[in-house]
Amino acid sequence: MKLKFIGAIGLAAMLAACADDQNKADVTGTGAAVQPTGPVPGSEADLVANVGDRVFFALNKSGLSDDAQATLEKQAAWLAKYPQVAVQVAGNCDDRGTEEYNLALGQRRANSARDFLVAKGTESSRITTISYGKDRPTDPGTGEEAWAQNRNAITSVQ
Amino acid sequence: MSRLTSADFISDRTAEALAATFGRRALMGSGVAGLAVAAMPLDGMAADAPEAEITVDQARTAPIPIVIPSFGGDVGSRITGVMTDDLNNTGLFKVISGSAATGTPDFSALKGMGAHAAVTGSVTGGGTIRVEFRLWDVLTGQQLQGTAYTASSANWRRIAHIMGDVIYERMLGEKGYFDTRIGLIARSGALRNPDMRLAIMDQDGANYRVLGKGQAKLPSFNPTRDQIALLSYSGPKPRIFLFDLDSGRQRILSDFPGIPLGPHFSPDGGTLLVPVAHGSGSDIYSVSVASGAVRQLTSSGGAINVSPSFSPDGSKIAFTSDRGGSPAIYIMGAGGGDAKRISYGNGKYEECTWSPRGDLLGFTRIGGGFFLGVMNPDGTGERIMTQGYTVESPTFCPNGRVLAFSRSGPGGSGASIGTIDITGFHERTIHTPTGAISPTWSPRNV
Numbered sequence: 322m323k324l325k326f327i328g329a330i331g332l333a334a335m336l337a338a339c340a341d342d343q344n345k346a347d348v349t350g351t352g353a354a355v356q357p358t359g360p361v362p363g364s365e366a367d368l369v370a371n372v373g374d375r376v377f378f379a380l381n382k383s384g385l386s387d388d389a390q391a392t393l394e395k396q397a398a399w400l401a402k403y404p405q406v407a408v409q410v411a412g413n414c415d416d417r418g419t420e421e422y423n424l425a426l427g428q429r430r431a432n433s434a435r436d437f438l439v440a441k442g443t444e445s446s447r448i449t450t451i452s453y454g455k456d457r458p459t460d461p462g463t464g465e466e467a468w469a470q471n472r473n474a475i476t477s478v479q
Numbered sequence: 480m481s482r483l484t485s486a487d488f489i490s491d492r493t494a495e496a497l498a499a500t501f502g503r504r505a506l507m508g509s510g511v512a513g514l515a516v517a518a519m520p521l522d523g524m525a526a527d528a529p530e531a532e533i534t535v536d537q538a539r540t541a542p543i544p545i546v547i548p549s550f551g552g553d554v555g556s557r558i559t560g561v562m563t564d565d566l567n568n569t570g571l572f573k574v575i576s577g578s579a580a581t582g583t584p585d586f587s588a589l590k591g592m593g594a595h596a597a598v599t600g601s602v603t604g605g606g607t608i609r610v611e612f613r614l615w616d617v618l619t620g621q622q623l624q625g626t627a628y629t630a631s632s633a634n635w636r637r638i639a640h641i642m643g644d645v646i647y648e649r650m651l652g653e654k655g656y657f658d659t660r661i662g663l664i665a666r667s668g669a670l671r672n673p674d675m676r677l678a679i680m681d682q683d684g685a686n687y688r689v690l691g692k693g694q695a696k697l698p699s700f701n702p703t704r705d706q707i708a709l710l711s712y713s714g715p716k717p718r719i720f721l722f723d724l725d726s727g728r729q730r731i732l733s734d735f736p737g738i739p740l741g742p743h744f745s746p747d748g749g750t751l752l753v754p755v756a757h758g759s760g761s762d763i764y765s766v767s768v769a770s771g772a773v774r775q776l777t778s779s780g781g782a783i784n785v786s787p788s789f790s791p792d793g794s795k796i797a798f799t800s801d802r803g804g805s806p807a808i809y810i811m812g813a814g815g816g817d818a819k820r821i822s823y824g825n826g827k828y829e830e831c832t833w834s835p836r837g838d839l840l841g842f843t844r845i846g847g848g849f850f851l852g853v854m855n856p857d858g859t860g861e862r863i864m865t866q867g868y869t870v871e872s873p874t875f876c877p878n879g880r881v882l883a884f885s886r887s888g889p890g891g892s893g894a895s896i897g898t899i900d901i902t903g904f905h906e907r908t909i910h911t912p913t914g915a916i917s918p919t920w921s922p923r924n925v
Contacts, residue, residue: 381827383759416890419843419871420917421697421741421754422799422806422829424710425783428738428756451716452738452756456696461670461890463868 363403365478372399376434378472380417383429385437393434396476397441407479410434412452413459415468420454427452434474449479516637521611521625542573543650546589546597546617548580550610554635555580555602558610561639562598564683565657566646569881570905589617596623596650600642608632612642614649623649636685656876657682660921661883662698662707663896665689666914670890673914677709677722682876682883682920684909691722691729697741698722700921701748701768707919708732708742708751719753721768733771735764742766745789746835752776752787752796763787763798763815776815788833788840789813790856797821797831797840797856808842810856821858826850830871835922836879839901843871851884853901864903872916877923883909885916 360366368374373396376389385393400406412431414423431450439445460467547563549556566572575594579585584597600612607629614624624645628638640657647655665678677691677698694712701708704724711720711729719732719742732742737757744751749768754761759781765774777784782802789796797810803820806827811818822828826846833840839853844863851870854861869887876883880900886908887894894914899906909915 416869416887417845418827419786419829419845421785422783424696424740425754425756425761425785428761429759429783432756432759449716450738454696455891456675457672458670458890461892463889467889 363406363478368396368399368476368478372396374477375473375475377469378430378474380415380468380472381426383426383433385433389434390437393437394441397438397443400438400443400447407447407449408476409449409451409479410438411457411475411477412450413457413471413473413475414455415471416455416458416463417468418455420456423454424452427454430472430474434476516628516630516634516641518626518628518641521613521627542571543596544573544575544592544594545646545650546575546577546584546592546594548577548599550580550600550602552602554608554632555600558602558635558639558642559598559600561636561683561685562643562646565640565643565655568683568905568907569647570900571651572646584615584617586615586617586620596646598642598646604632606632608635608638610635610638610642612645614646636681640681640683653880654878654923656878656881656920656923658924659877660686660700660704661874661896661909662700662919662921663911663915664695664698664917665911666891666894666916670892673891675712675916677707678911678915679707679724680909680911684911687911690724690727695720697917698919699742699744699751700919701744702746702922703748704921704924708744710739710741719751719766732768733766733773735766735773736775737761740785743787743789746791746793752789754785754787761785763796765815774815776811777818786830786832788831790833791835791837795856797833799829799831808840808854808858821856822854822861823858824861830873832873832875834875834879834901835877836875839879841873841875841882843873851882851899853882862903864899864901865897865906870897872918874918874920876920883918883920885918887914887916891916 360370373392376392410431412427414427431452435448435450458471460470547559549559563574566574580599589597594617597615597617603609610628612626613622616623643657644655659682660679661682662679665676666673668674675695676689676693677695678689680687696710698707698709707722709720711718717738719739720729721732722729735755737755740754742751742753751766752763753766754763760783762775762777763784765776779802782800784798784800787796787798794813795810796813799806800809806829807820808822808828808831809818809820826844828842828844830843831840840856841853844850848866849870850863850866851873852861852863867886870884872885873882881898883896883898886897894916896909896915896918
């Protein structure tokens, strides 16, 4: 047991070290280290700029596409890197549904994203969920392009 | 906020005192608008009339011509103006102005004008007004109704609506809905993050006022018209609040095993139906208003179950569910359990609401646009009344003849509340100061 425990700590330390190395390499490569205006690591802005804060869904669906899973994997890795960060996952819908049904559908989407993050190792205690239904459209226009933008789950730092 | 002004208190007390003086029951409304009116029959003038033979369906194609002259003076003209609008807006009456407002009408002259009925009346007093009102059957020359209403002059609109309801009932044989109000969500600010507050107005849009502090959704009027339940987003997580219209105070209703969605009052006011989101779906729970005790009514393994609505006798619940793949309307017993699907048309049926008459379900159907319709509770007789980019949130007036609903454009733009009668005629928009969604029509005053 003790050995396994140490092993797990060691593995986590190695992963963290790798992540740090990766990050340093990126920073060096882009020269971002000398820019004082870059996002504060572990911040909302960092999440938006360097990870991706949202995933998108098909019409009336809450299943995660390959793109959505890739984004959520990056979010899980980012959350592992900043263990003090708590997030909210907000589910949203296009305006092709009714108020109450969309609240339920948005919650289904938020839970779908939350469950994926938890499966990838994020502690469920660090994630809250909420649904705004169709009340907070990213693009308040009409047409498939706008609706696709609005069917999402947005992760934000609390 | 709904803080009462001293004038409101005075008007209530005045009306109560007057009611006591006359030994009559005051028609007490909510303190929010200080609505109190005392009514008494006019001595020796009241007479029972034979049952009216006109039905609403016949009247739709031939509105009843009725003469309503001004009751005189500023207040009198405003009162008869509101009565005229109420009756004309139904499409069931055609109000003719003119003629004299006092004395026994000249029935032969009224017949010559094509009138079937006529109103006479007067207004006296200042701070407290007395409105005398008589309704006459032109063809028989009989007085159908004679009543004097006494109230604070601030309540002149309510007197007008009450008299309109008397005319509606005496001429059509069923109770009217003019003396009712509509709860709603006032929507303002940026479409991407709108401010959403509880508001209330008379059914004709007058006396509009915003009540809540913010971020409220899906209001539901209780049967005694003194409380509105709503879904509040004012805290860190959504909760169900009971907003008391008299005091302006609100309390949290209970905790739920998940995230609550919209509350829906039972016909007796003792229970709220609340869908609660958990896992990948939402199940319908009933909650005791008195104790907060929660009971689960559906358990359909991750399906969405929303928009529950009791039948008026309280024995059944209609709701929408995607348990069959696409949202459709189902009916189950009031205690939950097995549910029977009743809607089979194309598209998604995402909302349903039971008429207070019990004969129809109002619904929202989506597919190539939004459609508002009614069907029989067994799923037959589906009729679409209106359509648009978004038409939703149907709510019946107390006699089941008219639906209010919300209509909006892309992203919730241009949100407004409209009304339409169940035959699909007489669609109107109620003008509100800001965007308006999620109407909930109050029951009749009792």
